[in-house]
Amino acid sequence: MKNRTLILSALVAGAFGSAHAAEDLSAKVEKLVASSFKPGEGQDMSRLAQDETQKLCSKYRNNPPAKDADAITKRERATIKYPDGNKLMGDWKNGEKLAKGGFGMRIGAIEPDPAAKQKGGNGGNCYACHALDPKEVAAGNIGPSLTGYGALRGASDDIVTYTYDKLYNAQATVACSSMPRMGHNGILTPAQVADITAYLVSPESPLNQK
Ligand code: HEC
Structure with a gap:
């Protein structure tokens, strides 16, 4: 005090x-x-420094003029990488696990995650902001509901690419989106982004069942 x-x-x-x-x-x-923030072993504290995109979004309180918004989406789009073989629809079952997982990359926790657990074990933490599986009641509403995502939109190449890109770098489409840039920031690998894409789009996914 x-x-x-x-x-x-x-x-x-x-x-x-x-x-x-x-x-x-x-x-x-x-x-x-x-x-x-209490840095844990091997934790990347460089995340506390804003990049050019974040600086602009802070400057304009997430509402940049069109010229700056265009510059941001262009720059962020250029960061998108695709998995080997360009297979953007991965394994929806693994995608489901990743979407639920809230583990990894935390800073400032009472006990920082040990280095071994910080590598490759990240979840997407989607439920913090989105409703997905209708059976899961603990869902956030910062982002739109994704329940029935594929059932509503289908699984055309355009939808699959849009979804993959959104997950890889949300700011390639919405300049100052508050959705984390999952692929760009190394939270998820391209293959993991493809798995979550399949979880959202695939007709077999529990997300798309009536
Ligand atoms: C911190 C909050 C947050 C987290 C975590 C988050 N999102 Fe988002 N998401 C948003 C917001 C806000 C939007 C709306 C703005 C936008 O489109 O960028 C959004 C938009 C989306 C969209 C586009 C929806 C549409 O109608 O076109 C998809 C798809 C999506 N999120 C999927 C996911 C998935 C899957 C995860 C987990 C890997 C996730 N999000 C994690 C906040 C979040």
């Missing part, structure tokens, strides 16, 4: 104490946020 009061006083002093008040304050806040 005492520490927090001190920090707050420092921030307030920073805000009123200089001609560059706003910049000083935001630099201090960034430093404070960065120092509040």
Whole structure:
């Protein structure tokens, strides 16, 4: 408590104490946020530094002018990589597991994940933001419901590619989407993105059953 009061006083002093008040304050806040994450063994703290896309989205509070939005979607699209053999429909059963998994890449946890578990064991954490399998009741609503995704849209090449691209890099289509750039940020591999694509699109997937 005492520490927090001190920090707050420092921030307030920073805000009123200089001609560059706003910049000083935001630099201090960034430093404070960065120092509040406890890095675990092998954890990539570079994620706390914003890339060009994130800087623009912050600057315009996720509502950039058309010119900047175009520049973002173009840059993000160029990052998309496809799996070997360009097979964008993988194994829906594995996709189901990945969609449910919330493990991996956490920073600032009370006990940071050990290095071995941080590699290759990530989930997509889709339920944090989306409804998917109608049998799963614990679903978030930051993103649209994906229940019946393939049943509603079919499984044409266009839909499969759109879905894969969305998962690989959501900001290739919506400049300042709050959906994590799963492939681009190395959360999921191209093959895993293809598995989740199949989970969304495939007619056999539980997502698409009445
Ligand atoms: C932090 C929240 C968040 C997480 C986690 C997340 N999404 Fe999203 N998702 C969104 C938001 C917000 C949108 C709408 C904006 C957009 O299209 O980028 C969206 C859009 C989508 C769309 C496009 C829907 C449409 O109607 O075209 C698909 C498909 C999708 N998400 C699938 C997934 C899957 C599968 C996962 C897990 C691998 C996932 N999302 C994880 C927030 C999230």
